[in-house]
Amino acid sequence: MRILSNLINVLFFTGIVALLFFFLLQQMEKEAPQGVFYSEDVSLPDNLHPTVKERKDELVERVREKGIQIVITEGHRSEEKQDALYAQGRSSEGEVVTHAKGGESYHNYGLAIDFALKAEGGNVIWDREYDGNGNGQSDWMETVEVAKELGFEWGGDWENFKDYPHLQMDFGLSIRELKRGKRPGDDSLNDR
Known part of the structure; x- marks a missing residue:
């Protein structure tokens, strides 16, 4: 019974850490300089698409x-x-x-x-x-x-x-x- 309780605690803790990581990654993407999550060398176009x-x-x-x-x-x-x-x-x-x-x-x-x-x-x-x-x-x-x-x-x-x-x-x-x-x-x- 104790092993099952410990397993549930580990899974719960892992889930919390995964959620935190997901939300932190989104925040980092918002604040990151250009190129961190997409191509680094993409310049602005100089004409219409x-x-x-x-x-x-x-x-x-x-x-x-x-x-x-x-x-x-x-x-x-x-x-x-x-x-x-x-x-x-x-x-x-x-x-x-x-x-x-x-x-x-x-x-x-x-x-x-x-x-x-x-x-x-x-x-x-x-x-x-x-x-x-x-x-x-x-x-x-x-x-x-x-x-x-x-x-x-x-x-x-x-x-x-x-x-x-x-x-x-x-x-x-x-x-x-x-x-x-x-x-x-x-x-x-x-x-x-």
């Missing part, structure tokens, strides 16, 4: 077929440019346009684009009510609908900070995973 670029081009063409012209105002964005945008409305003049510092935006990983509409006369506008093709629907929302069909997530659906021009594909990766060097493959969404 191939699938994002392909879908961006398809978006432009599909909305053009509906009589809507859009302009891609931003694609890949460097960390330096992201930091400058983050400073806007904080330590530099202008309105706050982002809550993401350098390395914290899907733009920095080539996984996001921003768009605007091109109105008659060639003006670039961010008017979400504009109906340039005259079909009784907002050109903005028609564009968002097509973008979602192509696999984009829309910043206008976010709870805390609405980013209406923003479209992204995260490929199931968090910013934390991207910061640690994990990257989507080149054919990540090609089987829609």
